[in-house]
Amino acid sequence: MVLLLTSALTALLFTSFVSASPARVEKRDPYPKYRIAPKVFIFSMFDPEAEIWWGIPEFDILGRNVTVPGFSPLFPDAHCTANGDICQLVTGESEINAAVTIASLVASAQFDLTSTYFLIGGIAGVNPEVATVASVTFARYAVQVALQYEFDTREIPDNFTTGYIPQGSTRPDQYPQSIYGTEVFEVNDALRKIAVGFARTATLNDSAEAVAYRANYNTSDGLYAAGAEPPSVVECDVATSDVYYSGKLLGEAFSNYTKLVTNGTGVYCTTAQEDNATLEAMLRAHAAGLVDFSRIIIMRTASDMDRPYPGEAATTNLFWANQGAFTPAIQNIYLAGVKVVEGILGAWGTTFEQGINATNYVGDIFGTIGGTPDFGPGAIFEDDQASLSRRGVGRRSVKRGTQMKGRRGYVYHLGQ
Ligand SMILES: *[C@@H]1O[C@H](CO)[C@@H](O)[C@H](O)[C@H]1NC(C)=O
Ligand SMILES: *[C@@H]1O[C@H](CO)[C@@H](O)[C@H](O)[C@H]1NC(C)=O
Ligand SMILES: *[C@@H]1O[C@H](CO)[C@@H](O)[C@H](O)[C@H]1NC(C)=O
Ligand SMILES: *[C@@H]1O[C@H](CO)[C@@H](O)[C@H](O)[C@H]1NC(C)=O
Ligand SMILES: *[C@@H]1O[C@H](CO)[C@@H](O)[C@H](O)[C@H]1NC(C)=O
Ligand SMILES: *[C@@H]1O[C@H](CO)[C@@H](O)[C@H](O)[C@H]1NC(C)=O
Ligand SMILES: *[C@@H]1O[C@H](CO)[C@@H](O)[C@H](O)[C@H]1NC(C)=O
Ligand SMILES: *[C@@H]1O[C@H](CO)[C@@H](O)[C@H](O)[C@H]1NC(C)=O
Numbered sequence: 001m002v003l004l005l006t007s008a009l010t011a012l013l014f015t016s017f018v019s020a021s022p023a024r025v026e027k028r029d030p031y032p033k034y035r036i037a038p039k040v041f042i043f044s045m046f047d048p049e050a051e052i053w054w055g056i057p058e059f060d061i062l063g064r065n066v067t068v069p070g071f072s073p074l075f076p077d078a079h080c081t082a083n084g085d086i087c088q089l090v091t092g093e094s095e096i097n098a099a100v101t102i103a104s105l106v107a108s109a110q111f112d113l114t115s116t117y118f119l120i121g122g123i124a125g126v127n128p129e130v131a132t133v134a135s136v137t138f139a140r141y142a143v144q145v146a147l148q149y150e151f152d153t154r155e156i157p158d159n160f161t162t163g164y165i166p167q168g169s170t171r172p173d174q175y176p177q178s179i180y181g182t183e184v185f186e187v188n189d190a191l192r193k194i195a196v197g198f199a200r201t202a203t204l205n206d207s208a209e210a211v212a213y214r215a216n217y218n219t220s221d222g223l224y225a226a227g228a229e230p231p232s233v234v235e236c237d238v239a240t241s242d243v244y245y246s247g248k249l250l251g252e253a254f255s256n257y258t259k260l261v262t263n264g265t266g267v268y269c270t271t272a273q274e275d276n277a278t279l280e281a282m283l284r285a286h287a288a289g290l291v292d293f294s295r296i297i298i299m300r301t302a303s304d305m306d307r308p309y310p311g312e313a314a315t316t317n318l319f320w321a322n323q324g325a326f327t328p329a330i331q332n333i334y335l336a337g338v339k340v341v342e343g344i345l346g347a348w349g350t351t352f353e354q355g356i357n358a359t360n361y362v363g364d365i366f367g368t369i370g371g372t373p374d375f376g377p378g379a380i381f382e383d384d385q386a387s388l389s390r391r392g393v394g395r396r397s398v399k400r401g402t403q404m405k406g407r408r409g410y411v412y413h414l415g416q
Contacts, residue, residue, distance in 0.1 A: 036066065036084040037112040039348055040341050041105075043089060043278060044333075045098070045122045048326075050075070050090045052334040058342065061088050066111075070104025072097055078105070086341060087111075091278065095144075095240065099277035106285035115353060117191075117295045117344050118282065121337045122272055123329045124238065126302035127251055128217045128227025130269035133305060133325030134206050135231040136199055136336040138192050139238040139298040140360070141266040141375075142185045142279055145254040146241035148176075162253035166260070172253070175260060175377075181366045184261050184375055185279040188294040188358040192235065195297045198336075198343035199233045205331035206231055209324020216309035227305065231328070233336065236269030237262075238300050244273065246318035251307040261365075263375040270300040279364075286369050293369055294358045299337060303329035 042061075044050035053061050063082035068089070071077070075090035091101040106113060124137070131137055149165040156163045160172055168178025176183060210231075218228035239254050251268075258268035279296070286293035303326045308317035317323075344352045363369045367379025 035112040038087040038116050039085050040117045041087045043120045045091050048330045049122050052330050068108050094273040095277035102278050102281035106290045113291045120298045121333045123303035124270035124272040124300035125306035127269045128224040130236050131234045132227045133210050133302045134328040135302045136233045137300050141237040141262050143258045145239040182280045184365050187296045189360040191356040195340045198339040202336045202339045204231050205328040207324040213323045237266045239271045247314035248307045294362050301329040301332040
C-alpha cells in the first residue's frame with residue numbers, strides 16, 4: 001500500500017515535473033512514417049469540377065479522405081483512392097483560395113509529393129479567335145493578366161487602346177518594368193504534348209445549345225473561325241484574373257498582354273481565376289524540394305466565350321446567353337482528364353516515375369528554380385544556370401543591376 005502510494009506520488013511528482021519542464025514537452029513526429037505518395041494529384045477549383053470525378057468506373061477517388069489544415073473550409077479534405085495512387089483536392093475559387101490551399105497541401109506532412117504529377121483540371125472562358133466552347137486546352141504559359149495598372153475606360157488617354165497598362169510602364173504595349181514574380185509561369189512542354197496525346201483519345205461531350213451558340217461566331221471575316229469549329233483538344237495558354245471579364249476589347253487587351261509578357265510565344269485562349277496562384281505555390285514548393293515543378297499539367301475546358309459574337313452585347317454574352325457549354329465542359333474535364341491519369345499510371349514504371357525531361361524553360365519570370373527564362377528581362381539570381389533538377393535551393397543572391405523599386409515590386413533595368 002505504502003509502496004503503491006509512494007509510486008503513485010512519484011508518478012504524480014514526475015508528471016508535474018514533466019509538464020512544468022519545457023524541455024520534456026512531448027514532440028510529435030512531423031513526418032509520419034507512412035505518407036501518401038500519389039502518382040497523380042487532380043486540382044479542382046469548385047464542386048462541379050470535383051464531383052465529375054466521383055462515382056466513375058475507372059477508380060474510386062473517395063476511397064480515403066484526408067483532412068488537411070489550411071484547406072478551404074468548404075473543401076477541408078483531400079480525396080484519394082484507397083491505395084493513394086490518385087488524389088484530388090478542391091482549391092476554392094480565385095487566386096487567394098488557390099494560393100492558400102496549394103501552399104497548405106505542399107506543407108502538409110501527410111503527403112510525399114516529390115514524384116507526383118499534378119493535373120489542374122478546371123473550366124474556363126475561351127477566346128473564340130483560338131478555340132471554342134467545350135474544347136479541352138492545355139497551357140504552356142499561365143499569365144496573370146490583371147496584375148497591371150488600370151484606368152476606367154472613361155479616363156484613358158485617347159491614344160491608349162486599353163485601360164490596362166503593365167506595371168511600371170506608361171504605355172499599354174511596354175514590357176512591365178515593375179515585376180512581382182507571378183506574372184508568367186511556364187510549364188513542361190514535353191509533358192504537355194504527351195498529355196495532349198492522351199486527351200485526344202477521348203470522345204468529347206457537346207450539347208445542342210453549344211452547337212447553336214458557336215454558329216454565331218461563324219462570321220464572313222473569319223475572325224472567330226476557331227470559335228465556330230466543333231470542340232477539340234487545343235494547345236494554348238491560360239490567363240489568370242480574379243476579375244471575371246467579358247468583352248472583345250478586354251479579351252484583345254489581355255491577348256496582347258499575354259504575347260507581350262511571354263515575348264511573343266504565348267497564345268491567350270482561356271481565362272480562369274486560379275492558375276497563377278496555384279503555380280506560385282508550386283514554384284515555391286519546388287524551391288523547397290517538396291514538389292517537381294516540371295510535373296504540372298494545366299488543362300482547362302471551355303465553358304463559355306470570353307467575348308460576344310459580332311452584334312451581341314458583352315453583357316448578353318456574360319449574363320443572359322444560353323451558351324450550353326457548362327455541362328459539356330465539366331464532362332470533358334473527366335472524359336479527357338481520365339485519359340491523362342490512365343496514361344500516366346499505365347506507363348508509370350517505364351516513363352513517368354523518372355520524369356519527363358523538359359526541353360523548354362520551366363519556371364517563373366525570376367528564374368527562381370534555375371535556368372534562364374525565355375521571356376522577360378532574364379533571371380534575377382546570380383546562379384541562373386542552376387539545373388532544374390537541383391531542388392531545395394536556399395537563400396539566393398540577387399544579381400547586381402536589379403534594384404528594388406521605391407514603391408511596389410522589382411524594377412528591372414532592361415538591357416543592362
Ligand atoms: C469521403 O468524402 C466524400 C465526400 O465528402 C464522401 O462521400 C465519402 O464517403 C468519404 N469517404 C470515406 C472513405 O469516408
Ligand atoms: C500565370 O501563369 C501562367 C501559366 O504558367 C503564365 O503564362 C502567366 O504568365 C502567369 N500570369 C501571371 C500574371 O502570373
Ligand atoms: C499618347 O500620347 C502621349 C502624348 O502625345 C505620348 O506621350 C504617349 O507616348 C502616347 N501613348 C501611346 C500609347 O501612344
Ligand atoms: C453529353 O453528355 C450528356 C450527359 O451525360 C449526354 O446526355 C449526351 O448524349 C452527351 N453528348 C455527346 C455529344 O456526347
Ligand atoms: C460557316 O458558314 C459557312 C457559310 O455558311 C459554312 O460553309 C461553313 O460550313 C460554316 N462553318 C462551320 C464551322 O460551321
Ligand atoms: C492589341 O494590339 C494590337 C496590335 O498592336 C492593336 O492594334 C490593338 O488595338 C490592341 N488591342 C487592345 C484592346 O489593346
Ligand atoms: C533526363 O535527364 C536526366 C538528367 O539530365 C538524364 O539522366 C536522363 O537520361 C534523361 N531522361 C530521358 C528519358 O531522356
Ligand atoms: C523580352 O522582351 C523584353 C522587352 O522587349 C526584352 O527586354 C527582353 O530581353 C526579352 N527577353 C527575352 C528572353 O527575349
